[in-house]
Amino acid sequence: MSTGPSQAAARRRDRRVYLRGHPLLFALLAATRGRPVRRFGRTLLVHDAAAYREALTRLPLDRTAAGTTGGAARAAGAAGVLFDQEGGAHRSERRGLVVGLGAAGVEELRAVWRPLLVRRLAPLAQGGEVDLVDLARELSGSVVCALLGSQAEPRAVAEAAAAAAAASVRSHLPGAHGPRAESAAVRTAERLRLLLTPAPRLCPHLGPSPTPGCPASGSASGSASGSGCGSGSESDCPSPGPDSGCGPGLGDQSALRAMLAVAAVNTTVAALPRAVAWCADAGLWQDAADARLRPVLAGELLRVTAASPLLPRVAAADGAVAGCPVRGGDRLLLVARHAAEAHRRDPDAHRPAGPDAAQLVFGAGPHACPGARLARAQLVDVLEELAPYRPVVTRARVDRRAALPGWRSLTVRAGA
Numbered sequence: 001m002s003t004g005p006s007q008a009a010a011r012r013r014d015r016r017v018y019l020r021g022h023p024l025l026f027a028l029l030a031a032t033r034g035r036p037v038r039r040f041g042r043t044l045l046v047h048d049a050a051a052y053r054e055a056l057t058r059l060p061l062d063r064t065a066a067g068t069t070g071g072a073a074r075a076a077g078a079a080g081v082l083f084d085q086e087g088g089a090h091r092s093e094r095r096g097l098v099v100g101l102g103a104a105g106v107e108e109l110r111a112v113w114r115p116l117l118v119r120r121l122a123p124l125a126q127g128g129e130v131d132l133v134d135l136a137r138e139l140s141g142s143v144v145c146a147l148l149g150s151q152a153e154p155r156a157v158a159e160a161a162a163a164a165a166a167a168s169v170r171s172h173l174p175g176a177h178g179p180r181a182e183s184a185a186v187r188t189a190e191r192l193r194l195l196l197t198p199a200p201r202l203c204p205h206l207g208p209s210p211t212p213g214c215p216a217s218g219s220a221s222g223s224a225s226g227s228g229c230g231s232g233s234e235s236d237c238p239s240p241g242p243d244s245g246c247g248p249g250l251g252d253q254s255a256l257r258a259m260l261a262v263a264a265v266n267t268t269v270a271a272l273p274r275a276v277a278w279c280a281d282a283g284l285w286q287d288a289a290d291a292r293l294r295p296v297l298a299g300e301l302l303r304v305t306a307a308s309p310l311l312p313r314v315a316a317a318d319g320a321v322a323g324c325p326v327r328g329g330d331r332l333l334l335v336a337r338h339a340a341e342a343h344r345r346d347p348d349a350h351r352p353a354g355p356d357a358a359q360l361v362f363g364a365g366p367h368a369c370p371g372a373r374l375a376r377a378q379l380v381d382v383l384e385e386l387a388p389y390r391p392v393v394t395r396a397r398v399d400r401r402a403a404l405p406g407w408r409s410l411t412v413r414a415g416a
Protein backbone atom coordinates (compact mmCIF):
# COMPACT_ATOMS: atom_id res chain seq x y z
CA MET A 1 0.00 0.00 0.00
CA SER A 2 1.45 3.39 -0.96
CA THR A 3 1.25 6.08 1.71
CA GLY A 4 1.58 9.84 1.33
CA PRO A 5 3.91 12.06 3.30
CA SER A 6 3.47 11.84 7.07
CA GLN A 7 5.41 12.40 10.26
CA ALA A 8 5.27 8.64 10.85
CA ALA A 9 6.96 7.99 7.48
CA ALA A 10 9.62 10.58 8.26
CA ARG A 11 10.27 9.08 11.70
CA ARG A 12 10.44 5.58 10.24
CA ARG A 13 13.11 6.54 7.73
CA ASP A 14 15.10 8.58 10.23
CA ARG A 15 15.17 5.71 12.74
CA ARG A 16 17.13 3.67 10.22
CA VAL A 17 20.26 5.73 10.90
CA TYR A 18 20.18 4.48 14.50
CA LEU A 19 18.94 0.95 13.86
CA ARG A 20 21.45 0.15 11.10
CA GLY A 21 24.43 1.87 12.67
CA HIS A 22 23.98 1.32 16.41
CA PRO A 23 21.08 -1.13 17.00
CA LEU A 24 22.04 -2.29 20.51
CA LEU A 25 22.72 1.16 21.85
CA PHE A 26 19.47 2.47 20.37
CA ALA A 27 17.52 -0.39 21.95
CA LEU A 28 19.17 0.17 25.34
CA LEU A 29 18.45 3.89 25.29
CA ALA A 30 14.84 3.33 24.20
CA ALA A 31 14.29 0.70 26.89
CA THR A 32 15.60 2.89 29.71
CA ARG A 33 14.09 6.26 28.84
CA GLY A 34 11.09 5.82 31.15
CA ARG A 35 13.04 7.32 34.05
CA PRO A 36 14.97 10.60 34.08
CA VAL A 37 18.17 8.84 35.15
CA ARG A 38 19.05 5.11 35.21
CA ARG A 39 22.15 3.68 36.82
CA PHE A 40 23.95 0.55 35.57
CA GLY A 41 26.95 -0.04 37.80
CA ARG A 42 29.19 3.03 37.42
CA THR A 43 27.29 4.30 34.36
CA LEU A 44 24.30 6.65 34.44
CA LEU A 45 21.97 7.08 31.50
CA VAL A 46 20.54 10.60 31.64
CA HIS A 47 17.37 11.07 29.58
CA ASP A 48 15.39 13.90 31.04
CA ALA A 49 15.85 17.57 30.00
CA ALA A 50 16.33 18.97 33.51
CA ALA A 51 18.75 16.18 34.47
CA TYR A 52 20.70 16.61 31.21
CA ARG A 53 21.02 20.36 31.81
CA GLU A 54 21.98 19.80 35.44
CA ALA A 55 24.74 17.35 34.46
CA LEU A 56 26.21 19.80 31.95
CA THR A 57 25.97 22.91 34.10
CA ARG A 58 26.22 21.90 37.78
CA LEU A 59 28.14 18.65 38.01
CA PRO A 60 31.94 18.94 37.92
CA LEU A 61 33.00 16.97 34.83
CA ASP A 62 36.37 15.40 34.08
CA ARG A 63 36.94 16.82 30.61
CA THR A 64 39.98 14.67 29.87
CA ALA A 65 38.75 11.26 31.06
CA ALA A 66 39.01 8.35 28.62
CA GLY A 67 35.85 7.78 26.63
CA THR A 68 34.70 11.41 26.78
CA THR A 69 34.89 13.78 23.80
CA GLY A 70 37.80 15.67 25.38
CA GLY A 71 39.56 12.44 26.36
CA ALA A 72 39.21 11.11 22.81
CA ALA A 73 40.79 14.30 21.44
CA ARG A 74 43.73 13.93 23.81
CA ALA A 75 44.18 10.26 22.93
CA ALA A 76 44.40 11.32 19.27
CA GLY A 77 47.28 13.62 20.18
CA ALA A 78 45.39 16.91 20.60
CA ALA A 79 45.25 18.99 23.77
CA GLY A 80 43.73 22.41 24.41
CA VAL A 81 40.80 21.90 22.03
CA LEU A 82 37.88 23.30 24.08
CA PHE A 83 36.21 19.95 24.75
CA ASP A 84 39.08 19.00 27.09
CA GLN A 85 39.42 22.40 28.77
CA GLU A 86 37.99 24.13 31.83
CA GLY A 87 37.76 27.57 33.41
CA GLY A 88 39.93 30.48 32.26
CA ALA A 89 41.90 28.54 29.62
CA HIS A 90 38.65 27.33 28.08
CA ARG A 91 37.09 30.80 28.16
CA SER A 92 40.01 32.51 26.48
CA GLU A 93 40.39 29.78 23.84
CA ARG A 94 36.68 30.00 23.06
CA ARG A 95 36.41 33.78 22.93
CA GLY A 96 37.84 34.28 19.42
CA LEU A 97 35.83 31.41 18.04
CA VAL A 98 32.57 32.70 19.46
CA VAL A 99 33.19 36.03 17.72
CA GLY A 100 33.94 34.30 14.40
CA LEU A 101 30.72 32.30 14.72
CA GLY A 102 28.59 35.26 15.87
CA ALA A 103 25.95 37.01 13.76
CA ALA A 104 28.43 38.99 11.64
CA GLY A 105 30.74 36.00 11.14
CA VAL A 106 27.87 33.76 10.04
CA GLU A 107 26.67 36.44 7.64
CA GLU A 108 30.13 36.48 6.04
CA LEU A 109 30.16 32.71 5.77
CA ARG A 110 26.77 32.76 4.01
CA ALA A 111 28.59 34.29 1.06
CA VAL A 112 30.50 30.99 0.84
CA TRP A 113 27.59 28.57 1.02
CA ARG A 114 24.81 30.48 -0.86
CA PRO A 115 26.41 30.24 -4.31
CA LEU A 116 27.45 26.67 -3.60
CA LEU A 117 23.82 25.75 -2.82
CA VAL A 118 22.53 27.39 -5.99
CA ARG A 119 25.12 25.57 -8.11
CA ARG A 120 24.72 22.18 -6.45
CA LEU A 121 20.90 22.21 -6.48
CA ALA A 122 20.58 23.39 -10.11
CA PRO A 123 20.11 19.81 -11.49
CA LEU A 124 16.75 19.64 -9.69
CA ALA A 125 15.32 22.20 -12.14
CA GLN A 126 16.13 19.84 -15.05
CA GLY A 127 14.56 16.81 -13.38
CA GLY A 128 17.94 15.59 -12.12
CA GLU A 129 18.91 14.17 -8.74
CA VAL A 130 21.15 15.57 -6.01
CA ASP A 131 22.95 13.63 -3.28
CA LEU A 132 22.53 15.77 -0.19
CA VAL A 133 25.29 14.01 1.74
CA ASP A 134 27.79 14.88 -0.97
CA LEU A 135 26.47 18.43 -0.96
CA ALA A 136 26.74 18.67 2.85
CA ARG A 137 30.36 17.46 2.67
CA GLU A 138 31.32 20.14 0.18
CA LEU A 139 29.37 22.80 2.05
CA SER A 140 30.84 22.00 5.46
CA GLY A 141 34.36 21.64 4.04
CA SER A 142 34.05 25.02 2.31
CA VAL A 143 32.75 26.71 5.45
CA VAL A 144 35.53 25.24 7.58
CA CYS A 145 38.17 26.35 5.09
CA ALA A 146 36.72 29.87 4.99
CA LEU A 147 36.49 29.99 8.77
CA LEU A 148 40.08 28.85 9.21
CA GLY A 149 41.53 30.72 6.26
CA SER A 150 42.69 27.42 4.81
CA GLN A 151 43.49 26.92 1.13
CA ALA A 152 42.86 23.17 1.41
CA GLU A 153 40.41 21.46 -0.90
CA PRO A 154 37.02 21.49 0.93
CA ARG A 155 36.03 17.91 0.09
CA ALA A 156 39.44 16.64 1.21
CA VAL A 157 38.95 18.47 4.52
CA ALA A 158 35.47 16.98 4.92
CA GLU A 159 36.75 13.47 4.18
CA ALA A 160 39.70 13.83 6.55
CA ALA A 161 37.43 15.21 9.30
CA ALA A 162 35.01 12.30 8.85
CA ALA A 163 37.86 9.77 8.95
CA ALA A 164 39.36 11.36 12.08
CA ALA A 165 36.01 11.30 13.92
CA ALA A 166 35.19 7.74 12.88
CA ALA A 167 38.63 6.46 13.92
CA SER A 168 38.37 8.27 17.24
CA VAL A 169 34.96 6.75 18.00
CA ARG A 170 36.12 3.26 16.99
CA SER A 171 39.15 3.46 19.26
CA HIS A 172 36.90 4.25 22.23
CA LEU A 173 34.09 1.78 21.74
CA PRO A 174 33.70 -0.83 24.46
CA GLY A 175 35.86 -3.80 23.48
CA ALA A 176 37.90 -1.52 21.24
CA HIS A 177 40.36 -2.92 18.81
CA GLY A 178 43.54 -2.15 20.75
CA PRO A 179 46.65 -0.29 19.61
CA ARG A 180 45.75 -0.47 15.91
CA ALA A 181 42.53 1.46 16.48
CA GLU A 182 44.39 3.98 18.63
CA SER A 183 47.14 4.52 16.08
CA ALA A 184 44.50 4.95 13.36
CA ALA A 185 42.92 7.68 15.48
CA VAL A 186 46.28 9.45 15.90
CA ARG A 187 47.14 9.05 12.20
CA THR A 188 43.83 10.37 10.87
CA ALA A 189 43.90 13.33 13.29
CA GLU A 190 47.44 14.16 12.17
CA ARG A 191 46.41 14.00 8.52
CA LEU A 192 43.63 16.49 9.15
CA ARG A 193 45.98 18.82 11.04
CA LEU A 194 48.48 18.77 8.19
CA LEU A 195 45.78 19.41 5.63
CA LEU A 196 44.59 22.46 7.53
CA THR A 197 48.05 23.87 8.19
CA PRO A 198 48.40 26.83 5.86
CA ALA A 199 51.38 26.87 3.53
CA PRO A 200 53.75 29.76 4.27
CA ARG A 201 52.59 32.79 2.34
CA LEU A 202 54.35 36.01 1.58
CA CYS A 203 52.91 39.29 2.65
CA PRO A 204 51.76 40.98 -0.57
CA HIS A 205 52.88 44.33 0.79
CA LEU A 206 56.25 43.67 2.30
CA GLY A 207 57.24 40.25 0.99
CA PRO A 208 58.85 37.95 3.53
CA SER A 209 59.41 40.62 6.17
CA PRO A 210 57.68 40.29 9.56
CA THR A 211 54.00 41.17 9.55
CA PRO A 212 53.95 43.90 12.23
CA GLY A 213 55.04 46.40 9.60
CA CYS A 214 52.45 45.33 7.09
CA PRO A 215 50.07 48.16 6.29
CA ALA A 216 47.27 45.67 5.80
CA SER A 217 47.61 44.26 9.29
CA GLY A 218 46.76 47.40 11.18
CA SER A 219 43.48 46.23 12.69
CA ALA A 220 44.02 45.12 16.26
CA SER A 221 40.59 43.57 16.37
CA GLY A 222 41.38 41.04 13.68
CA SER A 223 40.11 42.34 10.36
CA ALA A 224 38.29 39.89 8.15
CA SER A 225 38.87 42.03 5.10
CA GLY A 226 41.15 39.46 3.52
CA SER A 227 44.34 41.41 3.04
CA GLY A 228 46.28 38.19 2.66
CA CYS A 229 48.76 39.39 5.27
CA GLY A 230 50.62 36.44 6.69
CA SER A 231 54.20 35.92 7.72
CA GLY A 232 54.25 32.19 7.18
CA SER A 233 54.05 31.63 10.92
CA GLU A 234 50.45 31.62 12.11
CA SER A 235 51.36 32.64 15.63
CA ASP A 236 52.94 35.79 14.27
CA CYS A 237 49.92 36.91 12.34
CA PRO A 238 48.31 39.88 14.07
CA SER A 239 45.30 39.83 11.82
CA PRO A 240 43.41 36.59 12.21
CA GLY A 241 40.57 36.40 9.73
CA PRO A 242 39.25 34.25 6.92
CA ASP A 243 42.15 35.05 4.61
CA SER A 244 44.94 35.38 7.09
CA GLY A 245 45.62 31.70 7.46
CA CYS A 246 44.97 31.93 11.18
CA GLY A 247 41.21 31.69 11.52
CA PRO A 248 39.19 33.63 14.06
CA GLY A 249 41.43 33.92 17.07
CA LEU A 250 42.87 30.44 16.69
CA GLY A 251 46.49 31.54 16.43
CA ASP A 252 48.85 28.66 15.66
CA GLN A 253 46.77 25.99 17.32
CA SER A 254 46.64 23.33 14.67
CA ALA A 255 44.98 20.84 17.02
CA LEU A 256 42.20 23.30 17.78
CA ARG A 257 41.70 24.00 14.08
CA ALA A 258 41.41 20.27 13.39
CA MET A 259 38.96 19.82 16.26
CA LEU A 260 36.84 22.65 14.91
CA ALA A 261 36.79 20.93 11.51
CA VAL A 262 35.78 17.64 13.10
CA ALA A 263 33.00 19.29 15.13
CA ALA A 264 31.65 21.29 12.19
CA VAL A 265 31.89 18.73 9.38
CA ASN A 266 30.55 15.65 11.13
CA THR A 267 27.52 17.38 12.65
CA THR A 268 26.68 19.17 9.39
CA VAL A 269 27.02 16.05 7.24
CA ALA A 270 24.81 14.15 9.68
CA ALA A 271 22.26 16.93 10.27
CA LEU A 272 21.47 18.50 6.89
CA PRO A 273 20.48 15.37 4.92
CA ARG A 274 18.49 13.94 7.85
CA ALA A 275 16.63 17.23 8.32
CA VAL A 276 15.81 17.51 4.60
CA ALA A 277 14.67 13.88 4.43
CA TRP A 278 12.35 14.48 7.38
CA CYS A 279 10.96 17.62 5.76
CA ALA A 280 10.32 15.73 2.50
CA ASP A 281 8.89 12.57 4.06
CA ALA A 282 6.57 14.52 6.38
CA GLY A 283 5.42 16.88 3.61
CA LEU A 284 6.60 20.08 5.32
CA TRP A 285 7.68 22.00 2.21
CA GLN A 286 4.86 24.52 2.55
CA ASP A 287 6.23 25.59 5.93
CA ALA A 288 9.77 25.59 4.49
CA ALA A 289 8.63 27.98 1.75
CA ASP A 290 7.26 30.45 4.31
CA ALA A 291 9.96 32.96 5.34
CA ARG A 292 8.40 33.43 8.79
CA LEU A 293 8.02 29.72 9.56
CA ARG A 294 11.29 28.55 7.98
CA PRO A 295 13.64 29.39 10.89
CA VAL A 296 11.24 27.75 13.35
CA LEU A 297 11.01 24.67 11.16
CA ALA A 298 14.81 24.53 10.90
CA GLY A 299 15.08 24.61 14.71
CA GLU A 300 12.48 21.86 14.98
CA LEU A 301 14.21 19.66 12.40
CA LEU A 302 17.54 20.07 14.17
CA ARG A 303 15.79 19.15 17.42
CA VAL A 304 14.19 15.93 16.16
CA THR A 305 17.26 14.78 14.27
CA ALA A 306 19.61 15.59 17.21
CA ALA A 307 22.77 15.16 15.16
CA SER A 308 24.94 14.58 18.23
CA PRO A 309 22.48 12.37 20.10
CA LEU A 310 24.68 11.13 22.94
CA LEU A 311 27.26 13.05 24.98
CA PRO A 312 29.67 10.77 26.88
CA ARG A 313 30.98 12.48 30.01
CA VAL A 314 32.64 11.50 33.31
CA ALA A 315 31.97 13.04 36.74
CA ALA A 316 35.03 14.70 38.27
CA ALA A 317 33.64 14.69 41.82
CA ASP A 318 30.70 13.51 43.89
CA GLY A 319 27.37 15.21 43.24
CA ALA A 320 23.84 14.43 42.14
CA VAL A 321 21.75 14.50 38.99
CA ALA A 322 17.95 14.64 39.32
CA GLY A 323 18.38 13.52 42.93
CA CYS A 324 20.42 10.48 41.88
CA PRO A 325 23.79 10.40 43.70
CA VAL A 326 26.84 10.53 41.42
CA ARG A 327 30.38 9.56 42.46
CA GLY A 328 33.56 11.01 41.02
CA GLY A 329 34.62 8.75 38.12
CA ASP A 330 31.05 7.69 37.28
CA ARG A 331 30.37 7.60 33.55
CA LEU A 332 27.41 9.63 32.26
CA LEU A 333 25.70 9.05 28.95
CA LEU A 334 23.74 12.25 28.34
CA VAL A 335 21.01 11.50 25.83
CA ALA A 336 20.50 14.77 23.95
CA ARG A 337 17.91 13.11 21.71
CA HIS A 338 15.64 12.32 24.64
CA ALA A 339 16.31 15.58 26.52
CA ALA A 340 15.13 17.48 23.42
CA GLU A 341 12.06 15.19 23.17
CA ALA A 342 13.11 14.13 19.68
CA HIS A 343 11.74 10.64 20.29
CA ARG A 344 8.19 11.69 21.12
CA ARG A 345 7.45 15.14 19.73
CA ASP A 346 7.29 15.62 15.95
CA PRO A 347 8.70 18.80 14.40
CA ASP A 348 6.00 21.43 14.13
CA ALA A 349 6.74 24.98 12.96
CA HIS A 350 3.29 26.09 14.14
CA ARG A 351 3.65 24.66 17.65
CA PRO A 352 7.39 24.29 18.23
CA ALA A 353 8.82 22.67 21.33
CA GLY A 354 10.34 26.01 22.31
CA PRO A 355 13.85 27.42 22.24
CA ASP A 356 14.91 25.71 25.48
CA ALA A 357 14.23 22.21 24.17
CA ALA A 358 15.62 23.01 20.70
CA GLN A 359 18.82 24.36 22.25
CA LEU A 360 19.50 21.14 24.17
CA VAL A 361 20.73 19.33 21.05
CA PHE A 362 23.61 21.84 21.15
CA GLY A 363 24.45 21.08 24.78
CA ALA A 364 24.24 23.51 27.71
CA GLY A 365 26.46 25.66 29.90
CA PRO A 366 29.96 26.95 29.21
CA HIS A 367 30.71 24.25 26.60
CA ALA A 368 27.43 24.67 24.67
CA CYS A 369 28.01 24.47 20.92
CA PRO A 370 29.40 27.73 19.52
CA GLY A 371 28.35 26.59 16.01
CA ALA A 372 24.60 26.49 16.74
CA ARG A 373 23.85 29.78 14.98
CA LEU A 374 25.83 28.65 11.94
CA ALA A 375 24.10 25.26 11.84
CA ARG A 376 20.66 26.89 11.99
CA ALA A 377 21.49 29.47 9.33
CA GLN A 378 22.78 26.78 6.97
CA LEU A 379 19.66 24.67 7.33
CA VAL A 380 17.39 27.71 6.87
CA ASP A 381 19.15 28.46 3.57
CA VAL A 382 19.09 24.83 2.44
CA LEU A 383 15.33 24.69 3.08
CA GLU A 384 14.78 27.97 1.26
CA GLU A 385 16.66 26.79 -1.84
CA LEU A 386 14.93 23.40 -1.84
CA ALA A 387 11.35 24.48 -1.06
CA PRO A 388 10.39 25.54 -4.62
CA TYR A 389 11.19 22.00 -5.84
CA ARG A 390 9.18 20.21 -3.11
CA PRO A 391 11.83 17.43 -3.28
CA VAL A 392 11.18 13.78 -2.55
CA VAL A 393 13.76 11.25 -1.39
CA THR A 394 14.58 8.71 -4.09
CA ARG A 395 17.35 6.70 -2.37
CA ALA A 396 18.96 6.61 1.06
CA ARG A 397 21.84 4.52 2.37
CA VAL A 398 22.92 4.53 6.02
CA ASP A 399 26.56 5.28 6.85
CA ARG A 400 27.44 2.56 9.34
CA ARG A 401 31.01 3.73 9.82
CA ALA A 402 30.34 7.40 10.53
CA ALA A 403 30.98 8.83 13.99
CA LEU A 404 27.43 10.21 14.15
CA PRO A 405 24.25 8.49 12.99
CA GLY A 406 23.58 9.61 9.45
CA TRP A 407 23.30 8.78 5.76
CA ARG A 408 26.09 7.71 3.47
CA SER A 409 24.08 9.03 0.55
CA LEU A 410 20.62 10.55 0.36
CA THR A 411 19.34 11.41 -3.08
CA VAL A 412 16.43 13.75 -3.82
CA ARG A 413 14.65 14.92 -6.96
CA ALA A 414 11.97 17.54 -7.50
CA GLY A 415 8.52 16.37 -6.43
CA ALA A 416 5.39 16.43 -8.57
Ligand code: HEM
Nearest residue numbers: 082083263264267271307308362363364367368369371375
Ligand atom coordinates in the same frame (compact mmCIF):
# COMPACT_ATOMS: atom_id res chain seq x y z
C1 HEM B 1 23.61 20.43 13.80
C2 HEM B 1 24.81 20.84 14.05
C3 HEM B 1 25.50 20.74 15.38
C4 HEM B 1 25.14 20.07 16.52
C5 HEM B 1 23.90 19.24 16.79
C6 HEM B 1 26.19 20.31 17.50
C7 HEM B 1 26.19 19.82 18.79
C8 HEM B 1 27.17 20.06 19.73
C9 HEM B 1 27.15 19.58 21.09
C10 HEM B 1 26.06 18.72 21.69
C11 HEM B 1 28.28 20.01 21.69
C12 HEM B 1 28.72 19.73 23.15
C13 HEM B 1 28.11 20.79 24.04
C14 HEM B 1 28.32 20.56 25.53
O1 HEM B 1 29.22 19.80 25.93
O2 HEM B 1 27.56 21.17 26.31
C15 HEM B 1 29.03 20.79 20.73
C16 HEM B 1 30.24 21.40 20.98
C17 HEM B 1 30.97 22.07 20.03
N1 HEM B 1 30.59 22.34 18.73
FE1 HEM B 1 28.84 21.82 17.85
N2 HEM B 1 27.16 21.08 16.92
C18 HEM B 1 26.78 21.38 15.64
C19 HEM B 1 27.48 22.16 14.72
C20 HEM B 1 28.69 22.75 14.95
C21 HEM B 1 29.38 23.59 14.00
C22 HEM B 1 28.85 23.94 12.60
C23 HEM B 1 30.55 23.98 14.60
C24 HEM B 1 31.66 24.87 14.11
C25 HEM B 1 31.60 25.65 13.08
C26 HEM B 1 30.58 23.39 15.93
C27 HEM B 1 31.60 23.54 16.84
C28 HEM B 1 31.59 23.04 18.12
C29 HEM B 1 32.69 23.21 19.06
C30 HEM B 1 34.02 23.91 18.78
C31 HEM B 1 32.29 22.62 20.26
C32 HEM B 1 33.09 22.55 21.57
C33 HEM B 1 32.68 23.73 22.45
C34 HEM B 1 33.33 23.73 23.82
O3 HEM B 1 33.68 22.66 24.35
O4 HEM B 1 33.48 24.85 24.36
N3 HEM B 1 29.43 22.66 16.09
N4 HEM B 1 28.32 20.81 19.54
